[in-house]
Amino acid sequence: MGRKILLExxxxxxxxxxxxxxKHGGYTALEKALKxxxxxxxxxxxxxxxxxxxxxxxxxxxxxxxxxxxxxxPRYLICNADESEPGTFKDRYLIEKLPHLLVxxxxxxxxxxxxxxxxxxxxxxFKYLIGILNKAICEANANKFLGKNIxxxxxxxxxxxHSGAGAYICGEETAQIESLEGKRGNPRIKPPFPALKGLYxxxxxxxxxxxxxxxxxxxxMGGEEYAKIGTGRxxxxxxxxxxxxxxxxxxxxxxxxxxxEEFLMSDEYCGGMKNGKPLKAVIAGGSSxxxxxxxxxxxxxxxxxxxxxxxxxxxxxxxxxxMLGSGGFIAYDEDSCIVRNTWxxxxxxxxxxxxxxxxxxxxxxxxxxxxxxxxNGEGRMxxxxxxxxxxxxxxGNTICPLGDAAAWPVASAIRHFRDEFEFHVKNPxxxxxxxxxxxxxxxx
Amino acid sequence: MHGFKIHHVxxxxxxxxxxxxxxILSKVQQIIKRYPEGRHKSALLPIxxxxxxxxxxxxxxxxxxxxxxxxxxxxxxxxxxxxxxTQFYTQPVGKYVLEICQTATCAACGGEDIMEHLENKLGIKxxxxxxxxxxxxxGVECLGGCxxxxxxxxNTEFHEHLTTEKVDALLEExxxxxxxxxxKESKWAEKFF
Ligand SMILES: Cc1cc2nc3c(=O)[nH]c(=O)nc-3n(C[C@H](O)[C@H](O)[C@H](O)COP(=O)(O)O)c2cc1C
Ligand code: SF4
Ligand code: FES
Numbered sequence: 001m002g003r004k005i006l007l008e009x010x011x012x013x014x015x016x017x018x019x020x021x022x023k024h025g026g027y028t029a030l031e032k033a034l035k036x037x038x039x040x041x042x043x044x045x046x047x048x049x050x051x052x053x054x055x056x057x058x059x060x061x062x063x064x065x066x067x068x069x070x071x072x073x074p075r076y077l078i079c080n081a082d083e084s085e086p087g088t089f090k091d092r093y094l095i096e097k098l099p100h101l102l103v104x105x106x107x108x109x110x111x112x113x114x115x116x117x118x119x120x121x122x123x124x125x126f127k128y129l130i131g132i133l134n135k136a137i138c139e140a141n142a143n144k145f146l147g148k149n150i151x152x153x154x155x156x157x158x159x160x161x162h163s164g165a166g167a168y169i170c171g172e173e174t175a176q177i178e179s180l181e182g183k184r185g186n187p188r189i190k191p192p193f194p195a196l197k198g199l200y201x202x203x204x205x206x207x208x209x210x211x212x213x214x215x216x217x218x219x220x221m222g223g224e225e226y227a228k229i230g231t232g233r234x235x236x237x238x239x240x241x242x243x244x245x246x247x248x249x250x251x252x253x254x255x256x257x258x259x260x261e262e263f264l265m266s267d268e269y270c271g272g273m274k275n276g277k278p279l280k281a282v283i284a285g286g287s288s289x290x291x292x293x294x295x296x297x298x299x300x301x302x303x304x305x306x307x308x309x310x311x312x313x314x315x316x317x318x319x320x321x322x323m324l325g326s327g328g329f330i331a332y333d334e335d336s337c338i339v340r341n342t343w344x345x346x347x348x349x350x351x352x353x354x355x356x357x358x359x360x361x362x363x364x365x366x367x368x369x370x371x372x373x374x375x376n377g378e379g380r381m382x383x384x385x386x387x388x389x390x391x392x393x394x395x396g397n398t399i400c401p402l403g404d405a406a407a408w409p410v411a412s413a414i415r416h417f418r419d420e421f422e423f424h425v426k427n428p429x430x431x432x433x434x435x436x437x438x439x440x441x442x443x444x
Numbered sequence: 445m446h447g448f449k450i451h452h453v454x455x456x457x458x459x460x461x462x463x464x465x466x467x468i469l470s471k472v473q474q475i476i477k478r479y480p481e482g483r484h485k486s487a488l489l490p491i492x493x494x495x496x497x498x499x500x501x502x503x504x505x506x507x508x509x510x511x512x513x514x515x516x517x518x519x520x521x522x523x524x525x526x527x528x529x530t531q532f533y534t535q536p537v538g539k540y541v542l543e544i545c546q547t548a549t550c551a552a553c554g555g556e557d558i559m560e561h562l563e564n565k566l567g568i569k570x571x572x573x574x575x576x577x578x579x580x581x582x583g584v585e586c587l588g589g590c591x592x593x594x595x596x597x598x599n600t601e602f603h604e605h606l607t608t609e610k611v612d613a614l615l616e617e618x619x620x621x622x623x624x625x626x627x628k629e630s631k632w633a634e635k636f637f
Pocket of ligand 2: 169354355358398402
C-alpha cells in the first residue's frame with residue numbers, strides 16, 4: 001500500500017465534521033504554523049519541493065516568495081476549485097470528503113502570505129460543495145481557528161466561497177481573477193503577474209485545491225521530510241483522477257515513485273483494463289496534455305519503465321513523452337477511435353475559447369471542422385497536414401495557455417496515430433458506419 | 445465560443461414584475477459584503493445564479509436589468525457576463541434542464557448513447573425544450589465527474605454511471621414530481637450560497 005498523507009483519514013466516519021477532523025489530528029499543523037513566522041512557513045513549503053497541483057507544476061514555495069509584500073495594498077489568496085479540465089475530478093473529491101483539510105491548508109497558507117481575505121472559486125456546477133465548504137468555514141470560525149484574532153495570535157482571516165458559472169477558461173488564474181471581479185472570464189496579458197497585480201490590482205496568489213491542502217502535511221511533517229517522499233523533483237504524493245476503460249475508476253493518492261504500469265494494472269489503483277481489452281492510448285494529465293500510445297506510456301523511448309512523476313512522463317519531450325499536468329489519467333481501450341476523440345476534445349476547446357485571440361478563437365473552430373469531416377469519412381489526405389499546420393500556428397501565439405492546450409492533443413494524436421487518420425480518409429464507407437467512434441478491432 | 449445571444453430575446457415583451465423576496469434580498473446583501481468596499485460587482489455571478497433560480501428559471505432582460513440595479517452597474521455589464529457563462533440561460537428553458545456530458549471520458553463511455561436515447565425518448569434534439577415545458581436537453585462539456593462516467597446534471601444534482609434504465613427511471617421520477625422543488629424547499633439560496 002502506498003503511503004497516504006492527504007487522504008489518510010478519508011474513510012473515518014464523520015471526518016467532514018470539525019470535531020472528528022480535530023480528533024484525528026486536525027488543525028495541529030495550523031497550531032504549529034502559528035508558532036512560526038510567516039517566512040518560516042514559506043521556507044518549509046520551499047523545502048518540501050512541492051510543485052503546484054493545478055497543472056503547470058510550478059514550485060509553490062517559489063511562487064509564494066514572488067508575492068509583493070512591500071505594497072501597501074491588501075494581499076489575496078484565491079483557491080482555485082474551478083476543476084474543469086476533462087479527466088480531472090480530484091479537487092471535488094477532496095473538498096467533498098475532507099473540507100477541513102482544505103480550510104486548514106488555506107489558513108496556514110494565508111498566514112504565510114500575510115493574507116487576511118481568501119476566496120475559494122468553485123466551479124458553478126459544484127454548488128453542493130459550496131454548502132459543504134460554508135459549513136466547514138463556520139465550524140472553524142466557531143472554534144477560533146478562523147476569523148478575528150485566530151487563537152489569540154492577533155492574526156485574522158476571512159474565507160469566502162465564490163461560485164463560477166460554467167466556463168473552463170475561468171480555471172486559468174487571470175481569467176479567474178476577472179471572473180471574481182464580476183466580469184467575463186477573459187485572461188489578462190502577463191506581465192504583470194498576479195503576484196504583483198492580481199485581484200483588484202492587488203498582490204494575489206492563485207493556487208489549486210490540492211496544492212493548498214498539501215500544505216497541511218508539509219507543515220506537520222516538515223518540508224524536508226515531505227521532500228523525501230517521491231522521487232527527484234516530484235516530491236510528495238499526488239492525487240490522480242483515473243477514468244476511461246479501466247476496472248476501478250476513481251481518485252487515487254500515489255507516492256510519485258510508482259510506474260504507470262503498476263498504476264494502471266494493480267488492484268490497488270485502476271485494476272487493469274475493463275473486459276481485459278488491450279490498452280490503446282492514455283491521456284496522462286488531463287485533456288490538455290499530449291496523448292500517448294500504449295507502448296510509449298508504459299515505457300519511455302529508451303525502454304525504461306515510465307513512472308508516474310513529472311520528469312518521467314515528460315521524458316522524450318513531446319516527440320515521445322507527455323506531461324503529468326493536473327493528473328487526469330484517461331485510459332482508452334483498443335476499440336476507441338482516436339480521430340473521434342481528437343475531434344471531441346477540439347470541440348471542447350473551441351467551445352471554451354474565450355475568443356480574445358484570433359489563433360485560438362479561429363484555429364480551434366477550424367480544427368474542429370476539419371476533424372469533424374475526417375471523422376465522418378469526408379476528409380482529404382491533406383487535411384492531416386493542415387491540422388498539424390493549424391495547431392502549430394496556435395501554439396505559443398496566444399494570450400493564455402488554452403491555445404497550447406488545444407493544439408497539443410491534435411498534434412500528438414497525428415504524431416502517434418497518423419495511420420488511423422489516413423484510415424479515415426481511405427475508408428469513408430467504413431468510417432461513416434461506425435457509431436459513436438467505436439472503432440472495433442480496427443486494422444489499417 | 446461564448447457569443448452574444450442576447451438579441452434573440454430582447455424583442456420579447458416581458459411584463460412580469462421582477463423582484464426578490466425580502467429574505468433573498470438580505471441574502472444578496474450578505475453576499476455583497478464578502479467583497480471589499482466598492483467591489484460589489486464581484487457579487488454578480490452568485491447573484492445571477494440566485495436570480496435565475498428565483499425569477500423564472502432564466503435570465504430575461506428584465507431580470508438582468510433588475511440585477512444591474514441591485515448592484516448599481518450598467519445593464520450591459522450584466523448582459524456581457526450572462527452571455528459568457530454556460531450556466532446562465534438567456535433563453536427560456538424547461539423546468540428541468542438535463543445536462544449530459546459529451547466530453548472525453550463520458551463520450552468514450554457511452555455519454556453520446558445517453559444523449560441519443562434521451563433525444564428519442566423526449567422527441568426533441570439537444571438544445572430544445574419539450575412542448576410541455578418540462579425538459580430541456582443540453583449537451584455540456586466535462587462536468588468534473590469523469591470517474592463516474594457517463595454523467596449528467598439536472599439542476600444542481602449529479603447523476604452518475606448512467607444507463608438507459610437509470611435515465612428512464614429519473615425521467616419518470618421528475619415527471620411525477622416526486623422530487624419537485626426539493627432544493628427550493630430547503631432554501632436553495634441559503635444552501636448553495
Ligand atoms: C485553460 C486553463 C484552465 C485551467 N484550469 C485550472 C483548474 O481548473 N484548476 C486549477 O487549479 N488550475 C487550473 N489552471 C492552472 C491555473 O492557471 C494556475 O496555474 C493554477 O491554479 C495554479 O495553482 P498551482 O500553482 O497550485 O498549481 C488552468 C490553466 C489554464 C490555462
Ligand atoms: S488563448 Fe484562447 S482562451 Fe486564452 S485568451 Fe486567447 S482566445 Fe482566450
Ligand atoms: S468527461 Fe464527462 S464528466 Fe468529465
